[in-house]
Each structure stands twice: as structure tokens, then as C-alpha cells.
Amino acid sequence: MGHDQTLMHTCETAKEKHAVTGASWLIRISEIFAGHESEIIVGLGAQALRKLGRDFHLIRIKQPEAIRHSPLARYLRWNMPVHHSWPCNPRETDGFIEKAAQALLRKFGESKAQTLICGPIDPGSPKRYDRTLASNLRGRALQLFPSEWSAIKNAEQQNPKKPSLFCLVGKEGLYAGLQSPAECDGFFPGGTKFIPQNSPDTISRAGAKIAEALHHLQLTRRPPPGGARWLEIGASPGGMTTELLAREYEVIAVDRAPLDARLKHRKGLMQFVADAADFMPPPGLTFDAMLCDMNGDARDAMRQLARLSKNLRQGGLVIFTLKLPGISSIDETTTLELRSK
Amino acid sequence: MKPPPSNSEVSDIARKAGLKKIATRHLTYNRNEFTMFLEREA
Numbered sequence: 533m534g535h536d537q538t539l540m541h542t543c544e545t546a547k548e549k550h551a552v553t554g555a556s557w558l559i560r561i562s563e564i565f566a567g568h569e570s571e572i573i574v575g576l577g578a579q580a581l582r583k584l585g586r587d588f589h590l591i592r593i594k595q596p597e598a599i600r601h602s603p604l605a606r607y608l609r610w611n612m613p614v615h616h617s618w619p620c621n622p623r624e625t626d627g628f629i630e631k632a633a634q635a636l637l638r639k640f641g642e643s644k645a646q647t648l649i650c651g652p653i654d655p656g657s658p659k660r661y662d663r664t665l666a667s668n669l670r671g672r673a674l675q676l677f678p679s680e681w682s683a684i685k686n687a688e689q690q691n692p693k694k695p696s697l698f699c700l701v702g703k704e705g706l707y708a709g710l711q712s713p714a715e716c717d718g719f720f721p722g723g724t725k726f727i728p729q730n731s732p733d734t735i736s737r738a739g740a741k742i743a744e745a746l747h748h749l750q751l752t753r754r755p756p757p758g759g760a761r762w763l764e765i766g767a768s769p770g771g772m773t774t775e776l777l778a779r780e781y782e783v784i785a786v787d788r789a790p791l792d793a794r795l796k797h798r799k800g801l802m803q804f805v806a807d808a809a810d811f812m813p814p815p816g817l818t819f820d821a822m823l824c825d826m827n828g829d830a831r832d833a834m835r836q837l838a839r840l841s842k843n844l845r846q847g848g849l850v851i852f853t854l855k856l857p858g859i860s861s862i863d864e865t866t867t868l869e870l871r872s873k
Numbered sequence: 874m875k876p877p878p879s880n881s882e883v884s885d886i887a888r889k890a891g892l893k894k895i896a897t898r899h900l901t902y903n904r905n906e907f908t909m910f911l912e913r914e915a
């Protein structure tokens with residue numbers, strides 16, 4: 533066994549050693565579900581081993597398929613099998629980057645991965661060392677790996693269906709696994725694509741939600757092509773509308789409130805100031821996609837989408853923000869859904 | 874006041890209209906809400 537292999541496991545706790553048999557997995561549960569993590573982990577039939585950073589959890593799971601197929605999957609932001617780990621504090625480890633890169637090469641150099649993507653366990657860390665560790669490690673490791681691994685310059689160029697080597701690093705150490713972006717549920721380690729929200733011309737922060745949704749969608753299907761026509765209900769003030777127009781989509785925007793004045797006369801935009809329940813699409817008009825970010829009761833919002841979907845073409849996409857009055861509804865939403873199966 | 878909606882009730886309304894759920898996710902920029910992806914059945 534090589535030097536790093538020995539190092540790798542020296543820090544395993546007794547709890548990890550005696551955990552139920554099963555695969556070692558890293559999952560990310562958004563901080564908004566804090567307080568519900570154990571419920572989610574137990575519900576997946578898994579055992580919590582250790583929390584990493586603010587929202588990653590190292591778990592041991594008997595049936596990893598549950599991560600994708602359980603109704604609890606919606607509480608997971610990202611997941612990855614842990615095929616290699618080196619729990620250590622990189623900052624206090626001599627030559628961490630070199631040793632880590634060499635270990636990755638030994639273990640995964642012959643694998644069929646399309647590339648190596650590294651990310652921080654704590655993306656919010658104010659320390660420069662933590663922020664640059666992931667990119668420094670990727671840089672060094674790619675010098676060692678076959679040159680094809682370097683062809684992917686940006687995470688979104690990955691084939692969502694082919695395995696990549698994902699690697700998370702932080703003050704807790706290094707965790708790496710081979711899995712496709714689609715199975716991980718994100719192109720980036722941890723799933724987050726950074727989307728700026730605070731530029732002075734941002735109409736509303738909701739724009740980031742549709743930008744992220746369209747990014748995430750690429751894991752499962754192609755987004756509608758440019759020129760596609762969207763019906764958007766609950767559009768005001770227009771953060772999402774702006775994002776759709778920026779992608780050269782046509783938008784029919786409906787809201788009781790008007791859109792921000794900056795959107796007036798924008799090419800490709802038709803605005804209806806009306807209650808969604810009273811909106812009748814102009815005769816013969818069909819949509820390629822629909823978007824709903826209406827607040828109020830989610831059932832009423834979905835009823836309006838359902839009614840208007842008669843004008844949605846077959847195979848057309850719908851993106852719906854399902855507003856929940858409180859996150860306390862975790863148990864309720866999940867149990868109800870399980871019962872209705 | 875109406876009881877809060879559950880995911881399954883909302884999904885049922887969609888399914889009856891021929892809208893098939895692709896995924897429900899809590900993405901980075903979601904707060905007290907999920908993003909649901911659906912597709913109109915062929």
C-alpha cells in the first residue's frame with residue numbers, strides 16, 4: 533500500500549469504521565433544511581458519519597439508488613460516491629497538492645472519466661488558501677492526467693451522462709468520486725453554479741432561479757432552442773423575464789402587477805397585466821415552454837398552469853416554483869407523496 | 874385558511890393535465906420553495 537493510502541485512512545474515526553456496511557457517499561443538504569438532516573439521512577436508509585463544512589455529509593448507505601429514487605432526493609443538492617478520501621488539514625500537510633494529485637493519478641489515471649473537476653467543501657470561506665486550493669489541485673493534477681482530461685475547460689462542457697472525477701477539498705481533507713454529472717445532480721462539485729445577483733441592472737433576484745434552473749436542466753434534456761415562445765405567469769417585476777429575453781426567447785408575460793419599466797418595448801416581449809385566472813391566450817397561440825413563479829397557494833398556481841398547458845406543444849417544458857409556506861412541511865410532503873404511490 | 878399544499882397534491886393537478894414531472898429540486902437560489910421541472914406528455 534502506498535504512502536498516501538496509509539495517510540488517507542489514518543484519521544477515520546471509530547464511528548466510521550463500525551458503520552453499517554454499505555457505500556460511502558457524500559451528500560449535500562442545503563442549509564435551509566438544517567435541523568432535518570438526520571431525518572433525511574435516516575429516511576434514505578443511511579447512517580451519518582461526519583458533517584463536512586456547512587452542508588456536506590459523509591454517509592454510509594446500503595442502497596445508493598435511494599439517493600435518486602426516494603422522494604427525499606429533492607432535499608439533496610448534490611451527491612457523490614466516495615471512492616477516495618484523505619481526511620487531513622491540507623494547510624498543515626507538507627506538499628499537500630503534489631501528494632493529493634499523485635494519489636488521484638494512481639487511483640483514477642486509468643479510469644474512463646472525461647475530466648477532473650475540483651471544488652471547495654466550503655465555497656464561502658474567506659481564506660484565500662481555501663478558495664484557491666481546489667483550482668490549484670485541478671491545475672497540478674491535470675498536468676499528470678492524460679491530455680484529453682484537459683479538453684474540458686469549463687464544467688458545463690461535460691457530457692452529463694459520462695463519469696467525471698469530482699473532488700472536493702477543504703480544511704477537512706479531500707474527497708473524490710467517479711460519477712456522471714447527471715447522477716451527481718450538478719456539473720459543479722456541490723452543485724452550485726455561481727450566478728451574480730447584485731448587479732445594478734438586476735430587476736429581481738428571481739432571475740438567478742431561472743438561470744440556475746435552465747443550467748440544471750441540461751443534466752436531463754436540452755433547453756428550448758433560441759426563438760422558443762414562453763408563457764410566464766407571475767412575471768412581475770421581471771427578473772426571470774429578463775433572463776429569458778437574454779436567451780433570445782419570446783416571452784408572453786402575465787401578472788396582476790406590471791413589469792419593471794426597463795422592460796418596456798423589449799423585443800420579443802408581450803405583456804398582459806391580468807390575474808392569471810382571467811388570462812386567455814390569444815386564439816391559435818401556442819407555447820414551447822411555460823414558467824410559473826406566482827406566489828400564493830401552489831395548488832391554485834398549478835391549476836392555472838394546467839389550464840393554460842392546453843396551448844403548450846407536446847413535449848414542451850414547464851418550470852414551476854413550488855412555494856412552501858414553511859420548511860416544517862418536509863415530513864408532510866414526503867409522507868403524503870409516499871402514501872400516494 | 875386552507876391547509877398548506879403538499880407536493881403530491883400539486884403533482885396530482887399536473888399529472889391530470891398531462892404534465893409529467895421530470896424532477897423536483899431545491900436549487901441554490903431557492904429559499905422556501907422547490908423548482909419543479911415538468912414536460913407535456915406526447
Ligand SMILES: C[S@@+](CC[C@H](N)C(=O)[O-])C[C@H]1O[C@@H](n2cnc3c(N)ncnc32)[C@H](O)[C@@H]1O
Pocket residue numbers: 735736738739765766767768769770771772773786787788789806807808809825826827828
Ligand atoms: C415572486 S413574484 C414573481 C417574481 C418574478 N418571477 C421575477 O422574476 O421578478 C410573484 C408574482 O406573482 C404574482 N401573482 C400572484 N398571484 C397571481 C395571480 N393570481 N395572477 C397573476 N399574478 C399573480 C404577483 O403579482 C407577483 O408579482
